[in-house]
Amino acid sequence: MQVFQYPDQTQWAALQQRAAAQEAQEIEQRVLGIFQDVRQRGDAALRDYAQQFDGVQLQDLRVTPEEITAAVAQVPAELQTAIRQAHANIWKFHASQRTEEKPVETMPGVTCWRRSVPVQRVGLYIPGGTAPLFSTLLMLGVPARLAGCPEVVLTTPPQKDGSVNSVILFTAQLLGISTIIKAGGAQAIAALTGGTDSVPAVDKIFGPGNRYVTAAKQLATRYGVAIDMPAGPSEVLVIADSSANPAFVAADLLSQAEHGPDSQVILVSDSMTVIEQTQAEIERQLATLPRAAVATQALTESRAILLRTPEDMLYFSNQYAPEHLILAVQHPEQLAEGVTSAGSVFLGHYTPEAAGDYASGTNHTLPTNGYARNYSGVSLDSFLKKITYQRITAEGLLNVGPVVETMAEAEGLSAHARAVTLRLEAVASQQQ
Ligand SMILES: NC(=O)c1ccc[n+]([C@@H]2O[C@H](COP(=O)([O-])OP(=O)(O)OC[C@H]3O[C@@H](n4cnc5c(N)ncnc54)[C@H](O)[C@@H]3O)[C@@H](O)[C@H]2O)c1
Numbered sequence: 001m002q003v004f005q006y007p008d009q010t011q012w013a014a015l016q017q018r019a020a021a022q023e024a025q026e027i028e029q030r031v032l033g034i035f036q037d038v039r040q041r042g043d044a045a046l047r048d049y050a051q052q053f054d055g056v057q058l059q060d061l062r063v064t065p066e067e068i069t070a071a072v073a074q075v076p077a078e079l080q081t082a083i084r085q086a087h088a089n090i091w092k093f094h095a096s097q098r099t100e101e102k103p104v105e106t107m108p109g110v111t112c113w114r115r116s117v118p119v120q121r122v123g124l125y126i127p128g129g130t131a132p133l134f135s136t137l138l139m140l141g142v143p144a145r146l147a148g149c150p151e152v153v154l155t156t157p158p159q160k161d162g163s164v165n166s167v168i169l170f171t172a173q174l175l176g177i178s179t180i181i182k183a184g185g186a187q188a189i190a191a192l193t194g195g196t197d198s199v200p201a202v203d204k205i206f207g208p209g210n211r212y213v214t215a216a217k218q219l220a221t222r223y224g225v226a227i228d229m230p231a232g233p234s235e236v237l238v239i240a241d242s243s244a245n246p247a248f249v250a251a252d253l254l255s256q257a258e259h260g261p262d263s264q265v266i267l268v269s270d271s272m273t274v275i276e277q278t279q280a281e282i283e284r285q286l287a288t289l290p291r292a293a294v295a296t297q298a299l300t301e302s303r304a305i306l307l308r309t310p311e312d313m314l315y316f317s318n319q320y321a322p323e324h325l326i327l328a329v330q331h332p333e334q335l336a337e338g339v340t341s342a343g344s345v346f347l348g349h350y351t352p353e354a355a356g357d358y359a360s361g362t363n364h365t366l367p368t369n370g371y372a373r374n375y376s377g378v379s380l381d382s383f384l385k386k387i388t389y390q391r392i393t394a395e396g397l398l399n400v401g402p403v404v405e406t407m408a409e410a411e412g413l414s415a416h417a418r419a420v421t422l423r424l425e426a427v428a429s430q431q432q
């Protein structure tokens with residue numbers, strides 16, 4: 001992790017660059033080829049990519065009910081209990097996002113209202129390249145269920161023996177999801193976009209993934225499929241003042257660095273002592289991590305930055321727009337008020353980001369790569385469409401009609417005006 005002491009503002013832009021930016025074009029090209037192949041060859045292409053990327057020869061791409069039953073029996077009771085508790089917390093937080101809107105009479109006789117309708121066919125991508133993220137299934141499946149989406153399709157990369165991870169299958173069963181496809185990467189996203197013999201096409205694709213998955217989701221939007229947001233390689237930015245505990249900070253940085261070699265973690269502090277002690281802690285803790293090699297690679301593109309004031313630290317973070325922001329400072333509430341761009345914020349010394357990853361209740365599917373500047377993370381709303389309705393009575397038309405006529409004529413759209421005028425004439429003749 002390289003250290004930068006009091007960089008001037010001209011260096012800030014370079015420090016805010018994501019590590020992987022330069023390879024984006026190459027990845028897009030690769031994903032485009034995969035996309036076109038799946039659209040042309042369907043299931044056959046999915047099988048070939050499973051062989052190439054996941055090292056497995058597949059016959060059936062769909063998980064069978066027998067596979068689900070067998071897998072569920074393998075999940076230890078303690079883990080089942082933990083997953084049920086996380087499910088309850090995530091459910092509780094997302095259920096609180098339900099809103100009730102009342103009809104509004106904008107003018108006498110003109111009533112407008114809005115109704116939430118679930119996205120009808122949703123695809124959930126659950127990463128499984130290096131770690132089977134069953135927690136992600138909770139993060140997507142719970143709001144999908146709360147929203148009432150009638151058709152839910154799950155895709156995840158197969159394991160080397162051709163199975164799907166048993167804990168993912170247990171979680172799917174808990175959520176009542178039974179359409180489960182053994183496909184990962186860009187090819188899975190392409191299949192959800194256009195459909196294949198085994199994979200139903202969907203209206204909206206959700207879920208995080210590596211850079212191939214994220215680029216494929218962005219490509220899917222060109223084919224008329226919506227996506228939740230670009231949710232790529234994990235990131236965390238920690239703002240730590242002199243009250244921070246270097247061991248905690250190091251653990252938080254490593255928790256995101258271990259996700260993948262292209263994860264990026266940033267430490268911003270106004271204390272050189274905290275930076276030095278955190279670096280020493282990182283070295284110490286790294287030695288005991290099973291995924292040390294992955295984390296070490298991520299750390300080569302990560303940074304520790306010494307700045308002068310809390311205002312500078314917050315400004316830097318808002319410009320960087322991290323997926324996760326940890327405020328390891330004495331008065332986190334104060335700083336939190338000034339956050340304008342971040343996927344999810346963790347306040348104080350006892351709020352590890354890992355709690356949000358698994359079980360506190362908030363969603364861990366969050367925008368990365370600076371997209372927190374313009375996107376929110378997944379929530380109940382992500383699975384809902386808000387349809388507006390209106391009903392206008394004869395009285396209402398007398399009130400709003402002349403406004404519409406005047407505006408339509410001013411835009412040169414006479415047919416619009418006529419749609420009102422004809423009705424106004426009908427109302428007038430009925431009133432005579
Ligand atoms: N932003 C978020 O909300 C969030 C949440 C959880 C995880 N994540 C991120 O998700 C990612 C998971 O990545 P992963 O790789 O473990 O699993 P993954 O499921 O995203 O990707 C695995 C698939 O990538 C494809 N792939 C691998 N190498 C390829 C290549 N050279 N060319 C084309 N395709 C290739 C393969 O098809 C493979 O099945 C991590 O980067 C993690 O940080 C992000």
Ligand SMILES: N[C@H](CO)Cc1c[nH]c[nH+]1
Binds near residue numbers: 135233234256364
């Ligand atoms: N930190 C990831 C989001 O970037 C989510 C996750 C899943 N499992 C562990 N962590």
Ligand SMILES: [Zn+2]
Binds near residue numbers: 234255256259
């Ligand atoms: Zn994580």
